[in-house]
Amino acid sequence: MSHKVMHICLSDGWGGLEMYPGRIIPELKRQGWEPHGLALAGSAVAASLVEAGIEPLTVPSRGRALLQVGRVLAYLKRQGIDVLHCHKSSDLRLGALLATLKPGLKLFFTDHMGVTRAKKDLYHRWAYGRVTRLFAISEATRARNVAAFPLPADRIKRLYLGIDPEPYRPRLSEAVCDALRRELGVPATSVAIGLPGRLTDGKGQDLWIEALGLLRERYPDLAWHGVVIGGLTAAEGSDEAYVSRLQAQVASLGLETRIHFAGFRRDLPRLFEALDIVCVPSRNEAFGLTVIEAMAAGKAVVGTDSGAIPELLDNTCGRLASPQAPGDWAEAMAELGRDPELRRQLGQAARHRVLADFTLAAHVSSLVEEYSQA
Structure with missing residues (x-):
């Protein structure tokens, strides 16, 4: 042969x-x-x-x-x-x-x-x-x-x-990581909650924004900042009409100062280091490459309990929530947002899972x- x-x-x-x-x-x-x-x-x-x-x-x-x-x-x-x-x-x-x-x-x-x-x-x-x-x-x-x-x-x-897990291994100094968080608009004392992926219908950004609105209402004492990572134009693979709807949704909920649209980035492995929680609310993911990328970065991940994501993620290394239940997403983000040690444990287990299986x-x-x- x-x-x-x-x-x-x-x-x-x-x-x-x-x-x-x-x-x-x-x-x-x-x-x-x-x-x-x-x-x-x-x-x-x-x-x-x-x-x-x-x-x-x-x-x-x-x-x-x-x-x-x-x-x-x-x-x-x-x-x-x-x-x-x-x-x-x-x-x-x-x-x-x-x-x-x-x-x-x-x-x-x-x-x-x-x-x-x-x-x-x-x-x-x-x-x-x-x-x-x-x-x-x-x-x-x-x-x-x-x-x-x-x-x-x-x-x-x-x-x-x-994936090759090596590029996702954390390596930034605390000072560089803090600078990257500032670049993403994340206040120093806030929990950074990120959502990477193409901005198209079905990827669940609208559900996530609704859930963040509920998170603010239910847990007013929790300091958090949302970061949307993904191109904002058709040339960058996104649906521009959908992007406009998301931005209007953020404005209607009064979350303009709490959610930052980072645009298309080539440094996703390093951006993961600046995040505390990674969310993947895709409604029917055939696999979930972003899930295992975030897991390889040692991040606590919240994913949908539909499609293939439950094959990658369970309660030993992350959290699952329904793509029809923004309230469940708010609760999952609140649980992780209020417990840094839980985030660390889940992230460590998630990276080990990738090294073993993906x-x-x-x-x-x-x-x-x-x-x-x-």
């Missing part, structure tokens, strides 16, 4: 799905594989692959990719690549066609989003019929995958995502085992 793989991601967006190939490429190399990439010309995905150390093959559009199947096939043969890995369901058209034209080519697909409707018509039976293994990123999504895809259950494997090295090790054995 050649130990070469091409990751196909023909997306012009930028989110967890699009970040994935660039994130795992260095670890693939470390584990003895030669990664290649296929992306849209000029896309953020293509740029991330270059940054990760490979020069991807590019196509001008998804439609043109199908027209250039001969070019892609010639590249695979020239490079001796016999493993493909797709990350968008629309990319399976190309992947399945390549697998049909090149017998022996192994085709893998990761469902990053969590399928919401059945895909068992004639086209999907053909496309998914060419898939060697489908990876679900949580047990919650695997259950939906088994019901929705025209594949036997034994060809659908749960493979949790992972490292990038372990994820890629399982991945290449599948590449090799299939």
Whole structure:
């Protein structure tokens, strides 16, 4: 076997799905594989692959990719690549066609989003019929995958995502951390409660803001400051209309001096050090990468009790609350906000959980085992 793989991601967006190939490429190399990439010309995905150390093959559009199947096939043969890995369901058209034209080519697909409707018509039976293994990123999504895809259950494997925990290890001096808190608008004596993630409907920022309003009412003696971390424009991956609604919600609750919109930041591992509590109120998260990032940083995390988050987080290392109950969120934040020792204990347990179960090295090790054995 050649130990070469091409990751196909023909997306012009930028989110967890699009970040994935660039994130795992260095670890693939470390584990003895030669990664290649296929992306849209000029896309953020293509740029991330270059940054990760490979020069991807590019196509001008998804439609043109199908027209250039001969070019892609010639590249695979020239490079001796016999493993493909797709990350968008629309990319399976190309992947399945390549697998049909090149017998022996192994085709893998990761469902990053969590399928919401059945895909068992004639086209999907053909496309998914060419898939060697489908990876679900949580047990919650695997259950939906088994019901929705025209594949036997034994060809659908749960493979949790992972991160390199080292960048999240706390390292700032107290003085630098205090300066960062001031930059985020956090008063010196306040508990910093952060919510990182794209500002789009479904991520739960509106629920969190409502919960902070209740926190102020129920616990007027608790000094806290909220920090929203995420881009404020469409170019930064956020929904600008939704951002405007959030800002109006903050104003209507009179929380302008208690909640700071930090905008897009590239220094999230360091921002975690400036926070005391991290909240992830996404309503139906397929995995919850932000959850394990905050856990790796040793933070006390409050997450939703729906989607895949309960697979990552429990009462031994954090707190769960309903995405329909802002009052429950207020109580969870109050419990953690009033007890620094509890925050420390939960954060320590959370980091140990990531080191045991959610490292990038372990994820890629399982991945290449599948590449090799299939």
